[in-house]
Amino acid sequence: MEYIESIRPLLAVLVSLAAMPLIVAAGKRPNLREAVTFTAAGIKLALIVSMVPAVLAGAQYTYTLFEVLPGVPIAFKVDGLGLMFALVSAPLWIVVSLYTIGYMRGLKEHSQTRFATFFALALSSTIGVAFSSNLLTMYMFYELLSLSTYPLVAHMQTPEARVSGRKYIGYIMGTSIGLALPAMLIAYFQAGTLDFGPQGFLSGNVTPEVATALLVMFIFGFAKAGIMPFHSWLPAAMVAPTPVSALLHAVAVVKVGVFSIVRIVTGVFGVEMLKELNLGTLIATIASVTIITASLIALSQDGLKRRLAFSTIGQLSYIVLGMGLLAPKALLGGSVHIAMHAFGKITLFMCAGAIFVATGKKNVSEMVGIGKRMPVTMICFLIAALSVIGIPPTGGFFSKWYLLQGTLESGQWEFMVVLLVSSLLNAAYFLPVAYKAFFCTEKENMFPGPRNEGPVQCTIPIVITAAITVSLFFFYDIFTGLAAIGLGVPAP
Amino acid sequence: MTDQYPSLILIAPLLFALFVFISSWFSRKPAFIMTAIALGLSSASAVGLLAQIMANGPLSYRIGGWAPPMGIEYYVDHLNALVLVVVSCLAFWNLIATRPDIERSYGDKAPIFYTLYLLSVAGHLGIVVTGDAFNLYVLLEIAALSGYALLAMGNARAHLSTLRYLFMGTVGASFYLLGVGYMYIMTGSLNMLDLARLLPPLYESPAIAAAFGLVLVGIFIKMAFFPLHAWLPNAYSDANSPASSLIAPMTTKVMVYAMIRICLTVFTPALAFKSVWFSNGMVWAAVVAMVMGALFALTQKDMKKMLTYVLISEVGYMVGGFWLGNRLGMTGSILHIVNDAVMTLCVFLCVGCITFRTGSTQFESLKGLSRKQPYTMAALVLGGLAMIGVPPTCGFYSKWYLILGGLDAGHYEFVAALVFSSLINIVLFFRIFEIAFFEPYGDMHGDHYHGPPHEKIQDAPWSMVLPLLVVAVGLIVLGLYSGSIVTNIIDFAIPATII
Amino acid sequence: MTEFLQTGLTAHYNYWIYIILMLIGLWAMMAKVNLIKKIIGMNIFQTAIILFYVSIGAKKGGTIPILEHAPGHGHEYIMDAALYINPLPHVLMLTAIVVSVATLGVALALALKTYREHKTLDEDEILSHLSE
Secondary structure (H helix, E strand, C coil): CEEEECCHHHHHHHHHHHHHHHHHHHHHCHHHHHHHHHHHHHHHHHHHHHCHHHHHCCEEEEEEEEEEECCEEEEEEECHHHHHHHHHHHHHHHHHHHHHHHHHHHCCCCCHHHHHHHHHHHHHHHHHHHCECEHHHHHHHHHHHHHHHHHHHCCCCCHHHHHHHHHHHHHHHHHHHHHHHHHHHHHHHHHCCCECCCCCCCCCCCCHHHHHHHHHHHHHHCHHHCCCCCCCHHHHHHHCCHHHHHHHHHHHHHHHHHHHHHHHHHHHHCHHHHHHCCCHHHHHHHHHHHHHHHHHHHHHCCEHHHHHHHHHHHHHHHHHHHHHHCCHHHHHHHHHHHHHHHHHHHHHHHHHHHHHHHHCCCEHHHCCCHHHHCHHHHHHHHHHHHHHHCCCCCCHHHHHHHHHHHHHHHCCHHHHHHHHHHHHHHHHHHHHHHHHHHCCCCCCCCCCCCCCCCCHHHHHHHHHHHHHHHHHHHCCHHHHHHHHHHHCCCCC | CHHHHHHHHHHHHHHHHHHHHHHHCCCCCHHHHHHHHHHHHHHHHHHHHHHHHHHHCCEEEEHHHCCCCCCCEEEECHHHHHHHHHHHHHHHHHHHHCHHHHHHHHHHHHHHHHHHHHHHHHHHHHHHHECEHHHHHHHHHHHHHHHHHHHHCECCCHHHHHHHHHHHHHHHHHHHHHHHHHHHHHHCCCEHHHHHHHCHHHCCCHHHHHHHHHHHHHHHHHHCCCCCCCHHHHHHHHECHHHHHHHHHHHHHHHHHHHHHHHHHHCHHHHHCCCHHHHHHHHHHHHHHHHHHHHHHHHCCEHHHHHHHHHHHHHHHHHHHHHCCCHHHHHHHHHHHHHHHHHHHHHHHHHHHHHHHHCCCEHHHHCCHHHHCHHHHHHHHHHHHHHHCCCCCHHHHHHHHHHHHHHHHCCHHHHHHHHHHHHHHHHHHHHHHHHHHCCCCCEEECCEEECCCCCCCCCCCHHHHHHHHHHHHHHHHHHHCHHHHHHHHHHHHCCCCCC | CHHHHHHHHHCCHHHHHHHHHHHHHHHHHHHCCEHHHHHHHHHHHHHHHHHHHHHHCCCCCCECCCCCCCCCCCCCCCCCHHHECCHHHHHHHHHHHHHHHHHHHHHHHHHHHHHHHHCCCEHHHHHHHHCC
16 A cells, blocks of 8 residues: 655645635636636646646555644545545535536526525535544534535525524434444544544444444434434424535535445444444445435425435435445445435436426426426536436446345345346436426426526536536546545446 | 833823823824833733742732732732733733724724723733732722723624623622632731631631622622523624633633632632532522523524634633633633633634624624635634544643543533533534535536636735734644643642642 | 531631631622622622631640740750640731732722722612613
8 A cells, every 4th residue: 555645736726716705806707706716616626636646556645734632643644445435525516616606607696606605615524524633524524514504504594594404403413422423432532543444443342232333323323424313404494595405415425425334434443343343234225225215205305306316215215224234345335326326316406406407496396398498407407416316327227236146245135126126216206207297288387488498507517417416327437436445346 | 121020010001091182182193112121121021020939939929019918919820920921911912903993983082992902901900910909909900990980892782781781890890809708807907818817717717708708799790690691692792802801711711720829829729619519509500590591692692602602611611611710720720711702812813804804703694704704703613622522722731631630520420411511512613614615506407517707816904814814824723831820820820738 | 416516616716717717708709799898798708708717826734836945955955846836827918918908908999999080889879870
């Protein structure tokens, strides 16, 4: 294992942090302000991409920022998993920033500067989580993310938004301080270190009972992963503007949650230890409950964003399920799903937002025939939906495929059933939306009239991410390669 | 000159108090400068002293050259050197940060305020630096009396609140005095180090147990340890902001220091932790303090009063951490003295800036304050995050040590109470953030609000806001340096016998 | 019981008096509603402690602590500590008395201010004024 000491991980985190004061200063000139955002996002992406070759070859970038407490520094380590996650978030920031212009200006939203500033901070924290080398650093960036996204969730400042903001902070910080923090300290107390290791750092240092308790505390403590019953913040947060829902609740916030769980499974406990203690089944069962329940609830939701929210909750638990199966293919499938689902879901959310800007409609029942009005948008919607369901030729097919193979590898048939049933449910709540959008009688059509896709700054990002979703079917090796290196499993 | 640091720390404010008072008969102008010079000298000496102690180890300073145990001795080791730096710098910084408020609130009486300020600081510094048990009582009362005078100059209720504080404080100090009397009867000495030498054969004696109890109860009253806290919320919230932002961060922490000093140096851990049920009981009492402080804070509708209850909760952290009896817990407790002083200073300075412009800290008056006073609110956000315990602010790191200490000692109730109080702090502070930052404004169009009234920023004057921002940023810097403070100073402050 | 009366009570009667005085003072501070009576109670409490200290320096047959020249040796003198009562508690209590007086002064000033504001020294009445 080659370790490259480089400041690049730190710079990737700091770029958007440094952009914040510039964004605030440019507040009065919107174009300059967006230009700052794009520049920062571009630099961030460049830094991240520059680290890909070395990591694919087996090296890891490290950087210690500050030895605050002896033995537990604020430090960065870029391995395959973290880099894969960063590679998902950073480009999507660029895409969503373009989308934001269309959406926020289209609706003449208030406080756009505040929005852009905290967006930058949120991305900083996300990359920080991706590149953390120990549990404390990751916890720090996790909290920072919670705090920086709160103003985004409560942005509308309506009473509804404030209640959602309270729910958001209540669930997310309540669990992170109430469960994850004590668990982290107990782990440190027993093991003497918090550095993520290839075999985890807890093995041999804790009794089985303590290990089980810690595992449960961590899984529920990272409520950003949307594991039930701490999931209610997600649908509530849909009251935020769609760019927030798109990036944060499809890509950044929720993926940070599951990424943290991935790190817990692989870096804190280690697959071997979990196998010995038979804890994998516990994880997988908790995840399965969420998957099935969320998919069922999604069926009943009329609000499109709420339906997408519950779909997200279910999809996140796929990742956790993959982790719980403990088989190499399953681990790979779960990790890669972070990427595949991100691109698909963000497309879906952006479509929902574009529909709202163009027509003012929020509910599925009011979207009959919308394919005639906004064909490009709805085709992308369909493509992304296929990806989330897991049908080729979209990227989402691969992650589901690996997950299924993982259930075979670990011999746990019941979870294969869970996967298949939930895929059916996914189809049940997505496909009718697309069908009704395109195929309806003249009488049912609620959108007679000429084509109007909405602002072009909204449509272009949607097309971009939908295209990426399809291209991931062919060019999946970047993400699977990084994930495989990070997990230490053979790449397919 | 460098040899005289211990006395210079104390003499500068005392002497200058006299000068300021005399100069006030002639002119109002020099009062501030003289106070600033005095506190500057004090802070510089404290820092110099800390450097000396870190290089050479503890030192003893004899007042007037007379030898202990008859003469009064100042004993400075890592523990009080650290607290001296904290108290003197805090007092100095608070002076600078609240100057416009002082001039406006007191007008012609400002020199009186400065005199009392200097006396109060001198008293507190003396408590920290002294090595003589009776001298501690004297300075305790100096600090208290000047504190009463400072706090009484407040709103309409201030006189009565301060009078009640006076009653309780006097009882506390008198109990302390009585305890010292018992110790004097049994040993014939008042010098702390001498007592430490003379007490061990007497550990079984009921008089010494009584002395221990009396001294501790006296100090608990002074530090507002639940349930002896009743004086604090009213006394601090009815006072004027410059006074409360001095006294609130300073007094309770200095009293916690006094408790630590008495238990570690005079009675030594051998006696203090001899009775297991006593130290366990103290941890439970601290748990109750933390929980009740948090719950009371929830019920408040005024931000300043809410913060005083948070302060009571924080006292519980420090007391509980100490009585865990292990190195981690005591490290947490001492680190929290430093951290809590800075955090409390930050939030009370915010309160000062808010009252300067808005006049009230009732939640009703805080609506939409982030537009009018963005810098103050930014500092309040940092202060709130530190109190919640979010890394990398300093509050997280003292909680780190306290929780580890609780785990090490098997006191899981202490860990649970710490987590509970952090969760309550989230609610307390986010309630304020919501009111200040996310109040609905403008009219409804469709389902979002449009047309923000672009309020002009009318924050407190820069001479108040800038020092406040420095303190707020300092919370993060202090957090990052927690490890160095622990390894270089606090580790030496705790006796080697504590593991 | 008799043993207690003989050794416990009569031998240490001074301590018992001071404790009773202290308790009277404390009770006055807590139970009385008139501010001046509270202040008087506080003073009684502090005085009791001062008396306690002074009494511990007393000795049977001791004389006031002023040095005398021993007979017949000019400037030399021999001090036999056992002949003099212990001056240290007296010295300490001088300081404590000053503190007590200063506290009394501040307390009276505050009570005066309160009286001017509310025209009454009754704590209950004042509290009801304030809660209006």
